[in-house]
Amino acid sequence: MNKFWERLLTIDRRAIFVVIFLALSVPIFLQIGLPIPVTREVQILYDALEDLPRGAKILVSCDYDPGSEPELQPMAEAAFKYFVANDLRFIIIGLWPQGPIQGNRAIEDINESDDELIVENGDTLYFGADLVVVGEDTARYGIDFINLGFQVGQELVIQRMGTSFEATFPSDRRFGRPQKEFPIMEGIYRLADFDFVLNLSAGYPGTVEWVQFAVDRFHVPVGAGNTAVQAPLAYPYLDTGQLTGILGGMKGGAEFERLVGHRARATMSMTSQTMAHIFVMLFIVVGNIAFFVTRGKSERRDLRK
Amino acid sequence: MRREIPLILTAIVGITFFIQFFVPHSPMRELSETFSDWYSIISAFAIWLGGLNLMKISFEKVYKKDKDWFFAVTTIVSFFLILIVGLFFSGGRQYLEQGSGYDWLYRNIYSPLSATMFALLAFFVASASYRAFRARNAQATVLLLAAFIVMAGRTPFGDWITIYLPEGWRLSNLSNVIMNYFNVAGQRAIMIGISLGIVSTSLRIILGIERSHLGGE
Numbered sequence: 001m002n003k004f005w006e007r008l009l010t011i012d013r014r015a016i017f018v019v020i021f022l023a024l025s026v027p028i029f030l031q032i033g034l035p036i037p038v039t040r041e042v043q044i045l046y047d048a049l050e051d052l053p054r055g056a057k058i059l060v061s062c063d064y065d066p067g068s069e070p071e072l073q074p075m076a077e078a079a080f081k082y083f084v085a086n087d088l089r090f091i092i093i094g095l096w097p098q099g100p101i102q103g104n105r106a107i108e109d110i111n112e113s114d115d116e117l118i119v120e121n122g123d124t125l126y127f128g129a130d131l132v133v134v135g136e137d138t139a140r141y142g143i144d145f146i147n148l149g150f151q152v153g154q155e156l157v158i159q160r161m162g163t164s165f166e167a168t169f170p171s172d173r174r175f176g177r178p179q180k181e182f183p184i185m186e187g188i189y190r191l192a193d194f195d196f197v198l199n200l201s202a203g204y205p206g207t208v209e210w211v212q213f214a215v216d217r218f219h220v221p222v223g224a225g226n227t228a229v230q231a232p233l234a235y236p237y238l239d240t241g242q243l244t245g246i247l248g249g250m251k252g253g254a255e256f257e258r259l260v261g262h263r264a265r266a267t268m269s270m271t272s273q274t275m276a277h278i279f280v281m282l283f284i285v286v287g288n289i290a291f292f293v294t295r296g297k298s299e300r301r302d303l304r305k
Numbered sequence: 306m307r308r309e310i311p312l313i314l315t316a317i318v319g320i321t322f323f324i325q326f327f328v329p330h331s332p333m334r335e336l337s338e339t340f341s342d343w344y345s346i347i348s349a350f351a352i353w354l355g356g357l358n359l360m361k362i363s364f365e366k367v368y369k370k371d372k373d374w375f376f377a378v379t380t381i382v383s384f385f386l387i388l389i390v391g392l393f394f395s396g397g398r399q400y401l402e403q404g405s406g407y408d409w410l411y412r413n414i415y416s417p418l419s420a421t422m423f424a425l426l427a428f429f430v431a432s433a434s435y436r437a438f439r440a441r442n443a444q445a446t447v448l449l450l451a452a453f454i455v456m457a458g459r460t461p462f463g464d465w466i467t468i469y470l471p472e473g474w475r476l477s478n479l480s481n482v483i484m485n486y487f488n489v490a491g492q493r494a495i496m497i498g499i500s501l502g503i504v505s506t507s508l509r510i511i512l513g514i515e516r517s518h519l520g521g522e
Contacts, residue, residue, distance in 0.1 A: 013432045020431045034461040037477060066416035067423035101401055101411060108403050129402055152352065153345040160341040163334065167342070176398045217326075228459075235484055236492045251459050274460035276427060281456055283435035284449065291439050 005290040016283065023279045027271035034270055041238055042255040045223040045245020048196065054087040056195035057188060061210065062092060062099030064202035068227050069102065072200045074253040074266035075225040076106035079198060082260040084110070084134040084144070089184050091194075092147040093169060095157055095205045100149045100173055107132055107145065129174070141174065142182040149173035155209040161191040162218040191218045196244075200225040207234045207243070215242045225252065312513045319511030360384065386410070451487070455480045 038046075052058070060079070064072045083090045092103035108128035112135065117126050125131050125140075132139045139145050148169040151157045160168045165188055172179055179185045187193060197220050201207045207224040214220045215237075221244045224234050228249025237243040247256050250273050253266030318340050325337040359380065366377040387410055395405035402408060440446040457463035458480020467475040509515035 011435075013436075016432045016435055017428045020428050024427065035464070036461060037464065039477075039481060066419040069416065069420055070424075104401060104403075105412075126403075151345065152348040153341070154348075156341045156344050160338065160345075163338055167338070173401065174399065232484065232488050233492060236489045236496065239485070239489065249459070270461065274462045276431070277456045277460050278462055280431050280434050281453060283431060284438050284453070287435040287438065288440055288449075 002294060005293040008286065009290040009294060019279055020276060023275040024272045027275050028268070030271065031268070032271045033267075034274060036251070036254045036258050036267065036270060038255045038259060039252075041235075041246040041248065042252055042259065043245075044238075045247060046256065046259040048221060048223060048244045049082065049086075049088070052086075052088060052195055056088050057184070057193070058083065058088055058090045059191075059194045059197045060090050060092050060103065061095060061197065061199045061201075062103045063095045063206045064102060064200055064227075065096055065098040066102070068202035070265075070269065071227045071250050071253060072202060072225055073102060073106060074250070074264060074269075075247050075256060076103060076200055077110050077264060078253065078257045078260050078262045078266070079225075080106055080132075080145075081110050081134050081262045084132055084137050084139040087137075087144075089143075090145050091184065091188070092145070092173075094150040095154060095209075096202075097150045099200075100147050103147055104129075104173075107147075110134055142172070143184055146179070146182055146184050147173040148179060154205040155213055157205075158191070158209060158213040159217070162213065163190055165190050165193070191220055194220055196220075197222040198225070199223070201230065202227050203230060206230065207237075211237050211242045223247075225256075308516070308519055311519055312516070316511055316513060319507070323511070356384070387415075451483055455483055458483075 060076070062072075062076065080090065082088075092100055094100040094103065111128035111132045113127040113131070113133040115127050117124055118131070119125070127133065130141045132145070149172070151168055153160070157168055166179065169179060171177060172182060191197075191214055197210065197214055199207050199210045199222055201210075201224060207222075207226055207230070210222045210224070211234075215222050222242075223245040224243055225247035226234050226249070228251075231246060231248030231252070234243060234246050234248075238246055247253055250266050250269055254270045257263050257267050321333060321336045321340060325333040363377040363380045363384075365371075366374050367381070371377075387407070390410055391400050391407040395407040396402065399405065400407040438449060438452070440449050454463075454476055457466070458476040458478070463476030463480065472478065506515065510518070
């Protein structure tokens with residue numbers, strides 16, 4: 001019997017990799033729907049968005065790269081869909097170079113129109129870039145949303161926005177035109193002019209910096225979407241009221257998708273994540289049983305030596 | 306002078322930001338705005354410097370045929386491929402738009418490779434959990450139990466196996482208790498410790514006591 005456990009303890013790690021691969025990939029094809037209860041921190045963020053009046057302006061800071069896409073991109077897509085459906089205007093920026101590109105991709109991916117372009121008043125408008133269609137609602141670039149791109153400078157960018165938004169982001173990402181030319185930027189002079197900030201963050205600079213500068217310094221409500229690894233760092237700011245809600249990892253994304261009525265990638269991936277967690281827990285249990293069963297034997301062997 | 310000028314600049318900028326936090330009025334406000342802009346400009350140059358430095362090291366590695374020089378070739382080819390496609394074959398300013406050459410490279414090469422690197426973590430975590438996560442002593446057992454509860458509670462599986470327990474005792478609730486109380490207490494202690502360290506180090510740098518960042522000492 002001991003031999004069995006000893007063999008199990010020295011199992012080839014590639015066997016573990018195969019099990020995890022199957023645990024992650026098979027559920028994707030099975031499409032099992034799991035119940036996803038909503039946690040308090042996600043509900044807080046959703047309630048804050050619900051309380052915003054129509055036409056409110058939201059700054060979305062995409063501070064992540066494709067490495068964190070599985071966790072954060074579903075949050076961006078769900079949030080943008082919600083903004084379009086509820087007539088909330090959103091301005092995308094990034095403290096990470098790849099962030100605004102991820103924002104663009106989220107907008108393109110939520111677009112439900114099959115058309116490629118329309119010509120309106122002599123202008124060619126591309127669906128997914130100039131125009132976004134979500135159900136019966138439409139959002140237009142420069143009026144309902146805009147992408148102002150990346151700005152280098154980490155947390156000092158947030159501090160600079162506190163005194164002058166235009167000095168920090170002088171032009172838009174798509175056309176390179178001065179941001180003041182776009183109707184959406186009307187009335188936005190500094191960070192405090194935004195009704196809400198949604199920060200989707202995978203590290204530094206990210207949620208901690210937004211709390212330290214935007215919340216504590218300029219008193220702007222900030223809600224955060226974080227990777228599961230980063231979320232524990234953001235929790236201390238929740239009960240103090242410095243953060244208006246946290247979407248933690250894929251589960252937070254799935255809960256948010258449930259609340260906004262847009263069950264998509266995060267919800268679908270929850271089965272994979274659940275299976276992976278179950279197998280990791282099984283590995284821990286089996287590994288510990290094997291360790292304790294064989295420990296007596298190895299201790300005796302050590303004593304003999 | 307090579308040491309004195311950076312020390313004086315650091316002191317001026319540091320003291321300006323410090324005062325401006327408590328007195329956000331003229332002239333401290335304008336000064337801090339100017340310094341913030343300078344910081345952005347210097348950071349932008351640092352990106353270029355980083356890129357050039359990476360190329361210098363990679364070219365040297367290839368030239369000297371150092372160990373794993375082939376990876377340096379990959380770095381150089383990737384660097385120039387994305388730079389040239391982005392600058393000259395992606396519609397100018399609109400290089401980030403859907404359908405451009407740069408966008409194609411980002412979506413089909415950079416994005417999957419980057420996600421793959423991060424996804425490998427799942428496999429290594431699974432392997433490590435099997436080999437290293439042992440209840441060897443009381444502290445390790447507590448850590449193990451907490452990890453177990455959070456892992457199970459963060460998925461619907463946790464509630465499924467504890468459905469017959471009162472709501473407060475279900476794994477999702479226990480997971481929330483760990484995250485909202487034990488985790489927060491620990492994180493706050495760490496954050497306060499780190500902050501005190503940052504304050505003291507910053508003061509030493511601003512006052513010119515700490516000079517190791519300038520080299521030497």
